[in-house]
Amino acid sequence: MSVPRYEDAEDAMDFDDVIMGRRSIRGYKPDPVPRSLIEEILSLAMRAPSSMNTQPWNFTVLTGEPLDRIRQGNTERNLAGIPHSREFRIGSAFDGAHRDRQVFVAKQLFGAMGIEREDKAGRQDWVLRGFRQFDAPVCVIITYDKVLAGSDDTPFDCGAVTTALVNAAWSRGLGCVVNSQGIMQSPVVREHAGIADDQVIMKAVAMGWPDESFPANTVVSERKSVAEAARFVGF
Ligand SMILES: Cc1cc2nc3c(=O)[nH]c(=O)nc-3n(C[C@H](O)[C@H](O)[C@H](O)COP(=O)(O)O)c2cc1C
Numbered sequence: 001m002s003v004p005r006y007e008d009a010e011d012a013m014d015f016d017d018v019i020m021g022r023r024s025i026r027g028y029k030p031d032p033v034p035r036s037l038i039e040e041i042l043s044l045a046m047r048a049p050s051s052m053n054t055q056p057w058n059f060t061v062l063t064g065e066p067l068d069r070i071r072q073g074n075t076e077r078n079l080a081g082i083p084h085s086r087e088f089r090i091g092s093a094f095d096g097a098h099r100d101r102q103v104f105v106a107k108q109l110f111g112a113m114g115i116e117r118e119d120k121a122g123r124q125d126w127v128l129r130g131f132r133q134f135d136a137p138v139c140v141i142i143t144y145d146k147v148l149a150g151s152d153d154t155p156f157d158c159g160a161v162t163t164a165l166v167n168a169a170w171s172r173g174l175g176c177v178v179n180s181q182g183i184m185q186s187p188v189v190r191e192h193a194g195i196a197d198d199q200v201i202m203k204a205v206a207m208g209w210p211d212e213s214f215p216a217n218t219v220v221s222e223r224k225s226v227a228e229a230a231r232f233v234g235f
Contacts, residue, residue, distance in 0.1 A: 018171045023221065025175025025206075026109075026129070027214025028136045032063065033207065037172060038138065045165035051153035057161045060141040060193045067139050073188035074131040074181075084184040087201045088155065105221045112215040130181035136206035139182060140165070141189055143199035158202050165205060175210035175217070178203060 013021075038061055050056065062070065084090075094102050115122035133139045142162055148154045166176040182204025183189055189201055210217055 013171045022170040024177040025210045026134045026216045027211040028208035029211050033138050041168045044168035048160040048164040050157035056144040056148045056154045058143045062139045066192050069192040071132040074185050077185045078131050087186050108219045109216050133206040136208040138207040140205040142202045146198050176205050176207045
């Protein structure tokens with residue numbers, strides 16, 4: 001498939017508008033997303049750089065019944081208290097500035113949704129929403145070729161393509177949220193998505209048309225400043 005050129009794309013947006021406008025979308029309209037549009041988005045995303053141009057990524061794009069079975073399996077296992085079974089390493093719990101940022105964005109989201117600190121049922125609903133892929137009409141499972149497992153370049157490359165994917169989707173009016181919740185019960189995903197054993201399940205991306213009336217969709221998360229993040233040497 002040829003890569004769509006910017007000037008050919010009727011609804012394409014300015015780069016800055018995509019980068020500055022994109023935010024995670026956690027509430028969707030039920031309307032389906034055309035397969036051809038997802039193919040266009042994937043072809044844009046796959047212009048992402050990768051180590052030695054290895055392109056270790058693969059995508060399983062789910063909708064309809066198979067996605068519903070994953071939502072159900074994820075929900076059941078979560079409610080049953082079955083421990084997470086991700087296929088890649090998780091570090092230890094966040095601390096310090098990382099923890100502060102995690103808490104801050106959670107407060108923004110819960111604030112927008114009107115979920116109070118003591119509202120256990122509301123918080124549980126919110127968590128289960130994530131395990132249901134936020135009821136999005138589409139979920140893209142990012143996997144990588146198992147033969148490349150062990151190289152840190154591989155997840156790095158998958159991150160690059162996933163960021164490009166959510167930005168490409170936004171440029172076409174689609175919202176996404178990259179999420180780990182969708183793959184925390186990876187055996188469920190592997191079974192219902194029919195993912196081959198030569199693939200490592202990396203991440204989920206919920207995708208669909210943003211529901212403008214869903215409060216959490218208005219949240220604009222904070223970023224540390226360039227002064228905090230960057231050191232300039234030799235300038
Ligand atoms: C690797 C990764 C995992 C994530 N996992 C989740 C998740 O499980 N649930 C969720 O609601 N958001 C998840 N997010 C979304 C982040 O919370 C979000 O990107 C961050 O707060 C910045 O907000 P923004 O995307 O609106 O700019 C994840 C994002 C990334 C990149």
